[in-house]
Amino acid sequence: MAAVAGISATTTTVLLLLLIHITTTYSTTIYSGSISPNFTASHYLFVEKSGDFLRSINRNYTAAIASPRPTSPSFYLIVYHSASHTVIWTANRNSPVSSSGQIRLSATGITIYDDSGESVWSTPPIGSTVDSLQLLDTGNLILRNGVNKTLWQSFDYPTDTIVSAQRFPLGKSLTASNSPSDYSDGEYRFTLTSHDGMLEWRRLTYYRLSMDSRSIVNSDRPVSYLTVNGSGFYLFGSSGSELVIRVMLTSTASESAFRILKLLNDGHLVVMTYTNNWVTDFSSPVDTCRIPFRCGKLGLCSANGCSCPAGFRNDPNANPGCVLSDNSLSLPESCNGNSTLPESEKYVYVPIGTGMKYFSTDFTNPVKNEVGLSTCEAICSSNCSCLGLYYQNKSGSCYLIENDLGSITSSSGNEDDDDKIGFVKAISSSSYQDNTSVSDFPVVGLVLLPTTGVLLIAIIAVWMSRRASNEKMRSNSKKLVDSYSDDVDMFFIAGLPVRFSYEHLVEATMSFSTQIGSGGFGTVYKGMLRDKTVVAVKKVIALGSQGKKEFGTEIAIIGNIHHVNLVKLKGFCTHERERFLVYEYMNRGSLDRTLFGTGPPLEWQERFEIAVGTARGLAYLHSGCEHKIIHCDVKPENILLSDDMQVKISDFGLSKLLGPEQSGLFTTMRGTRGYLAPEWLTNEAISDKTDVYSYGMVLLELIHGRKNCSQAPILCSENPTTTTQGQSSGSSGSHNPPHARSLYFPLQALEMHEDGRYLDLVDSRLAGRVTKDEAEKLVKVALCCLHEEPSLRPTMANVVAMLEGTLPLGEPRLESLNFLRFYGRRFSEPSMVVTQSEAEIPSCFNAPTIESSNTSFSQNLFSYMSSQQVSGPR
Structure with a gap:
């Protein structure tokens, strides 16, 4: 037994050694x-x-x-x-x-x-x-x-570097490392937008690529991607061959050379080439003082290096950086928009000095024009995120510095720059001893008055003066808030659009005489401003608390984002209990009029450009903004067109802004029937993939040229009323035959995809003018967007890439599209056709009894909800 045990132990040891040897050999290959x-x-x-x-x-x-x-x-x-x-x-x-x-x-x-x-x-x-x-x-x-x-x-998923063979697409960002020894995200970022490359510090733009003298702008077409190679550094348009911006480099690299574009941790964007050592071919911005934190917080950057402005001294806790020289004053901390200001907080404004410039005023709009300095200070005092301000004497423009304080530079001598005066917001230590009545003056002062009369009289004089000053500031602030409330919970937003007077809009619209559209949220009128700009003026009619919220949301969202495929908000107006939004005018109106109307059909290339433009706009909302923005109501009525077929997404009143920490779960159903994703009814989180589903439905309508719920307008329209021509308003101007068989087009698209019959899905008016490959691309993208499980749907950025051919087409997952068969069969059953007298029942389908064993169907019956349940305040 001992011998056997010895052999067994020896065998075990050998096997263990062999296993270790094998593992080590495998692991270190x-x-x-x-x-x-x-x-x-x-x-x-x-x-x-x-x-x-x-x-x-x-x-x-x-x-x-x-x-x-x-x-x-x-x-x-x-x-x-x-x-x-x-x-x-x-x-x-x-x-x-x-x-x-x-x-x-x-x-x-x-x-x-x-x-x-x-x-x-x-x-x-x-x-x-x-x-x-x-x-x-x-x-x-x-x-x-x-x-x-x-x-x-x-x-x-680029980090801080792009190599020669890499395409850097629209909406993506490079984020610099914290330091060469710390790869974590730093404070500088480079983002590709539709018309430029933007350098940002803590989400604030400090430089644009087109500002560099070596940048040559060849076209005003939207940018699709950026690439760097041996001969240069280029921004291309959607076609992949149209050059929008090119950057001239100091040298041309050989094909074998290693060339990169990199965002350094100090905020410079560089192009570098390696053969036997590194050579920097491009570095921007050339003026290092344009780097927002070059000299630290409130440091003064100049050709001679870093110093402190007058009234400031070196910060002992930061190198570089400056603090206030007056020890009785301290700098407040920003609340970053997460809290409100205590009423007891009192502020003073310390001038930075003449001829001083702050980077953000070049890239943001004033929060208010034609106001006095005291009003500008009151705006900053009422904003807990505001840390300083710039005031322009000539125009009375007020610029806020929010959340972070960077470095300061000497102005260039430009008249507009020299006219701006900077102030830093500070807390006075005496503000905590502010008293509101004479009776609060310390009793000990009265006791000592006979013996120290002169000194105390001086103290009382200073105290009274300070109290009067504080009362004046409080009064100014109250007047400011009252003057802009107009019975609306108004707020101040950096970059807020122009506030028009009511009289100005009455004049522009000729007393609101030309109506060009209407909906549940408002009526739209055509107008012309005094500078001859044609605009669309929306009169908001939702006057309840929800209407106020929607109105504020429109201003907050549209006023602070800029993209070629998103409608531009030019301004707003509040008058008594009426609210107005002033948009750029799109002379062809909404897509539904052109797509479903009786005029000449849209050509296939026009439909493709509309599909790509809409996808780009949604991709920007989802991934190109500081906060993810979910539109929630993507439909042809909210896609606007101009004469040159420029595409813009409109109507952000239902949008939802999500920070990275938010789950995305909505508490109120929003949107429009026929475009709602299944997750609206299953208590699942509503995410950007919800917009992807709606986009897929719109894409199918672009392919077919008809509503997806075709030939049954009473079933598909939001408000099925009869027009004077005898047509349902849901299909006014439609080219659907009056007595054709009911059709649920998404099901037909799925079935034709399975058979490979893509051309059968294309608008019959385009017969012979569309290839099978062209049709197949749009049908597959649309079906991928309609997957029942949100995680299987592509992102809008990937939709853009698939349409443009920079990403292979996805293959629709049939098991995640089976729910369309159920909806389609219920739609086409004779029992589902309703009469005109039944039109008062506002449902797209009658709620069926679920007999299928597929439980996912019973969980996602979004099409059977009433209009009151599924439509927001449109």
């Missing part, structure tokens, strides 16, 4: 090109290889688990350029792990775990089985399935 799932790595396992575990076929790039510095305890999954050791992409930049933290590749994607086994980063849900992780010689780290389809790629 540096793979070439690709890795299969069930792979685990850590820096500790690959320490002899400096954390490297995967190289591209030609060894141009390496994937590793590494730290920024040899002594750093933080480790990241990175891709770096092998020759220069330059990191081009970081996965877990905000969640570093230790040397024992693991990266695991499984059939569902990549996950990074810390020492405790908690997941700190992972690729998003993919929806397909991963067959391999590949590192291409372009530097792109990708996941592919068994048929070599790309499921995920690092190029879609």
